[in-house]
Amino acid sequence: xxxxxxxxxxxxSAQFGMSKWLQEDCDIYAIIDVNEGREFYEKQNIVNFENKxxxxxxxxxxxxxxxxxxxxxIEKKYELDIWKIIYSDINFYNYNPYYKFNYDEILTxxxxxxxxxxKVLNNTKPDYLVIRITDLSNGQILKQxxxxxxxxxxxxxxxxxxxxxxxxxxxxxxxxxxxxxxxEIKSFEELHIESKRYKVLQSEFREKFQNSRNVWxxxxxxxxxxxxxxxxxxxxxxxxxxxxxVIFQEGLFPLKTRYRQSFLDKNLRKKINYDQxxxxxxxxxxxxxxxxxxxxxxxxxVEVITNIAKALPIDYQLFVKEHPMQKIKxxxxxxxxxxxxxxxxxxxxxPSISNDEMLKKCKMTMTIAGTxxxxxxxxxxxxxxxxxxxxxxxxxxxxxxxxxELPKAIRDSLQKEVKLSDVNEFMNLLKANSFQFNFTDLxxxxxNEFFYDGYLFDxxxxxxxxxxxxxxxxxxxxxxxxQYTKKIEESVKQKSDGx
Numbered sequence: 001x002x003x004x005x006x007x008x009x010x011x012x013s014a015q016f017g018m019s020k021w022l023q024e025d026c027d028i029y030a031i032i033d034v035n036e037g038r039e040f041y042e043k044q045n046i047v048n049f050e051n052k053x054x055x056x057x058x059x060x061x062x063x064x065x066x067x068x069x070x071x072x073x074i075e076k077k078y079e080l081d082i083w084k085i086i087y088s089d090i091n092f093y094n095y096n097p098y099y100k101f102n103y104d105e106i107l108t109x110x111x112x113x114x115x116x117x118x119k120v121l122n123n124t125k126p127d128y129l130v131i132r133i134t135d136l137s138n139g140q141i142l143k144q145x146x147x148x149x150x151x152x153x154x155x156x157x158x159x160x161x162x163x164x165x166x167x168x169x170x171x172x173x174x175x176x177x178x179x180x181x182x183x184e185i186k187s188f189e190e191l192h193i194e195s196k197r198y199k200v201l202q203s204e205f206r207e208k209f210q211n212s213r214n215v216w217x218x219x220x221x222x223x224x225x226x227x228x229x230x231x232x233x234x235x236x237x238x239x240x241x242x243x244x245x246v247i248f249q250e251g252l253f254p255l256k257t258r259y260r261q262s263f264l265d266k267n268l269r270k271k272i273n274y275d276q277x278x279x280x281x282x283x284x285x286x287x288x289x290x291x292x293x294x295x296x297x298x299x300x301x302v303e304v305i306t307n308i309a310k311a312l313p314i315d316y317q318l319f320v321k322e323h324p325m326q327k328i329k330x331x332x333x334x335x336x337x338x339x340x341x342x343x344x345x346x347x348x349x350x351p352s353i354s355n356d357e358m359l360k361k362c363k364m365t366m367t368i369a370g371t372x373x374x375x376x377x378x379x380x381x382x383x384x385x386x387x388x389x390x391x392x393x394x395x396x397x398x399x400x401x402x403x404x405e406l407p408k409a410i411r412d413s414l415q416k417e418v419k420l421s422d423v424n425e426f427m428n429l430l431k432a433n434s435f436q437f438n439f440t441d442l443x444x445x446x447x448n449e450f451f452y453d454g455y456l457f458d459x460x461x462x463x464x465x466x467x468x469x470x471x472x473x474x475x476x477x478x479x480x481x482x483q484y485t486k487k488i489e490e491s492v493k494q495k496s497d498g499x
Contacts, residue, residue, distance in 0.1 A: 002027045003488055004050075006126035006151075008139060011037035012450050012461050014156070014442055014480055015130055017470050019047040021481035026488070029124050031055055031116075031142070035232060040461035046470065051124065055138065056235055058116035059109065066107035074114050078148040080141065082110060088292040088299075089137040091237055095287045097249055099240030109236050113138045117145050128488065130154045133171050135289045152491055154484060159390070159434050160371050161427070162197040166434040167487045172290065172369070172390050174433055184431075185424050191378050194427075201440045208444045209454045219452035226458060253330050260331035264322065267341070268350040272361075278319045278347075279312065279410070280362035281305060282355065282372045285323050286332070290369045295387035298368050302339045304386070308366060309343045311406040313414075321349035321358060364414055373397060377423050382416040384409055390430075395422050435483050442476045445469075 007030045009016050019028050028048070032041055033055040041052065075082050087093050092101050101109075129146040131139060131153065143153055153169040168175050186194075210216065226232045227243050283301055284291050291299050298304050309318055320340055326332065340348050349358070355372070356379075359365065365376040366384045373383040374391040382396040392399050396418040398409050447454040449469055450461060470477060 003128060003492070004029065004124060004126040006031065006120070006124060006129050006146075008033070008129070008131040008142065009041075010034060011040075011457060011459060012446060012466060013132065014439070014446070014476065015132060016047065017473075017477040018480040018484065020470060021478055022484060023047055025485060029120075029126060031120060033138075035235065036226070036458050036460045040463060040466065044463045044466065046463075046467055053116065053120055055113070055116065058112045059236070060112060061234070063108055063112070065104055066111045068107070071107060071111055071114070074118075078141075078145045080144050082141075084296050085137045085140045086110065088140070088296050090287050090292070091136065096240075098245055101236075101239075105236070110137065110141070114141060114145075117142050121145060121149060121151070126151055128152050128154050128491075130484070132156065133289055134293065140293065154487060156439070156480070157390075158439060159430050160374060161194050161430065163201070163436050163438045163440075164431070164434040165437040165439055165483075166430075167483060170388075172294070173388055174390050174430065184428055185420075186427070188378055188380065188420060188423075191423060191427065195375060195378055201438075205440045205444060209447065212453055215453045216455050219455035222452070222459070223456050257327065257330045260334060261327070263334050263337065264331065264350060267337070268322065268348050270350045270353065272319075272349065272353065272357075274357075274361040276317055277315055278317045278362055279308070280358045280365045280372075280376075281308060281318055281320045282358070282365075282367060282370060283320060283323050283326070283332075284368055284370050285325055286329065291387075294389075295368045298386045301368070302336060304368060305340055305346060306343060307403050307406060308410075309346050311410055312345055313411060316345075316363070318343075318346045319349055319358065319362065320346055321353060321355070322351040324351040326351070364410070366410075377418050377426075380418040382413045382418060384413055391426065394426055395419070435479075437476075437479055437483070442473065445473060 003026050005022065005026045005028050007015055007019065007028060009030050009032045011034050022028060027050045029050050030052040031054075032038075032052055034041065035056070038054060041054075071082065074080060086106055090096060092106050126146075129143065129151055131143060132155070134140045134143050134155075146153060147169075154167050155169065155171055156165060156167055157171050157174070158165050159174075166174055224243060224246070227238075227241055227246060232238055233241060286299075286301070291301075305318065305320055312318060322332070322337075337348060340346055355375075359372070359376055359379040359381060362381060364382050364384070365372055367373045367386075369385060369387040369389050373385050373389065374394075376383045377391065377394055377396055382398070384398045384400055385392065386400050388399065389397075391397055396413075396416050398413050398416075400406065400409055446469075449465070451457050451459060
C-alpha cells in the first residue's frame with residue numbers, strides 16, 4: 001500500500017515540483033491556498049492528485065458568529081492554544097496596515113478552517129503532512145491537528161551552513177535520528193569558513209530578490225488589477241486593500257524609511273568602546289516567523305531587552321544592535337528606539353557595525369531565536385535563547401524557560417566554556433542528518449519565472465510554462481523527491497522496528 005501524503009500548496013513551489021516524482025511511490029492529496037493560481041491547479045496534468053481541496057472554498061460569508069463550543073472542543077481534542085496561534089498571525093495582529101479584525105471575524109475564520117481540516121483529515125487519513133514554513137495560523141493549526149492524530153510532519157528547513165538542508169517535524173528544529181560515523185574534527189577557523197558560505201548564499205539571494213525596477217512596475221500594475229476586483233478583496237487576507245490605501249502605504253514607506261534612517265544615523269552608536277564588559281543582543285527582523293511562531297511570548301523586543309537589562313550583573317552592559325535588513329521593513333518606529341535608549345545600562349548600536357566584530361568582543365550573546373546564537377559558538381561565546389532552535393543542543397546554549405530565572409541564567413552562562421569538541425559533535429550530527437541542496441538558487445529561479453522577481457506572489461501560472469520549468473530544473477525536484485522518500489522509508493522502518 002502506498003503511503004498517503006497530504007500537501008499544503010500555494011501558487012507554485014518546490015513541493016509541487018517534486019510531487020511529479022513523489023506520485024510514483026505515494027498517493028498525493030492537497031490543500032491548496034490560491035487565488036489567481038486556481039485555474040492552473042484545475043487544468044494541470046503534472047501531478048495526479050487523488051483529491052484536492054481549495055482553502056478559500058471553506059469560507060462562508062453568511063456566518064457572522066463563531067461556534068465557541070466547537071472551537072473549545074477543537075482546542076481540547078487537538079491540544080491547541082488557539083489564541084496563542086492567532087497572535088502569531090500577521091494578518092490578525094499588529095502588522096496588518098489595511099484591516100483590523102474583530103473578535104467574531106477572527107474566530108469565525110478559524111472555525112471554518114478547522115472544519116475543513118477535520119473533513120480532509122477524516123476523509124483522507126494521511127500518513128504524512130508535507131508543509132512549508134507555517135507562518136500563518138491556518139498552517140500551524142493543520143500541523144498541530146496532524147500531530148494529535150499521529151500524522152508525521154515533513155517540513156523542509158536549512159542548516160545555515162552552506163547548501164545543506166534537512167527534513168524535520170518542525171522548522172529550525174532538527175530530529176537528530178542518524179548518528180554520525182565519521183568524527184570530522186575542524187578548527188574554529190575552519191568552521192567559520194563553512195558558516196560564511198551560508199552568508200554568501202544569503203547575499204546572493206538579496207541581490208537577486210526584488211532587484212529590477214521594470215519588473216516592480218509590471219508587478220505593481222498587475223497588483224492594482226487584482227485590488228480593483230471585488231472577489232479578490234473578499235478573502236480575509238485582502239480585507240481593506242483598496243487602491244487608495246495601497247498607494248498611500250507604498251508612498252509613505254520610502255518617506256518613513258528615510259526619516260527613520262536619519263534618526264538612526266544621528267543617534268545610534270557607530271564608535272564602540274570594546275573595552276567594556278558587555279552582552280550582545282542583536283535585534284531580529286519584524287515581523288518574522290522566527291519570533292512570531294516559536295517565541296510568541298517574546299515578540300515585544302523592547303520588553304525582552306528591558307527584562308535583560310534588569311537581570312544584568314552590575315559590571316555589565318547590554319549592547320543592542322539593529323538588524324541591517326530591517327531596512328526592507330522600513331526600520332522600526334522611532335519610539336521603539338527611544339524606549340531602548342532610555343535604559344541606562346543599554347547601548348543601541350548602529351546596524352552598520354559588523355556583527356562579527358560584536359561577536360568577537362562580547363562576553364556572551366542573547367537572542368530570541370536568531371542564527372546569531374549559533375555564530376556565537378564559533379567565536380567561543382555562550383548564548384541564551386528564548387525559543388527552541390536548531391542549535392539548542394549545544395552545551396554552551398541555555399534555553400530560557402522563565403523570565404524569573406534570567407539573572408541566574410546570565411551569571412551561569414557567563415561562566416560557560418564553548419568547547420571545540422561540542423561544536424564539532426553538533427556539526428557532524430548536522431551533516432549526518434542533512435543533505436546538499438541549493439534551495440537559494442531554486443527560490444531565485446522560481447521567483448524570476450513566476451512571481452515578478454518576488455514582488456508579487458498572487459499570479460496566474462501557465463501550465464506549459466510550469467511543465468517546461470520543471471523539466472529544465474528537474475535535478476532540484478528529483479533531489480527533493482529522493483530525500484522525502486528516504487525520510488518516509490526511515491519513518492516506516494522506525495515504526496516497524498518499534499512495533
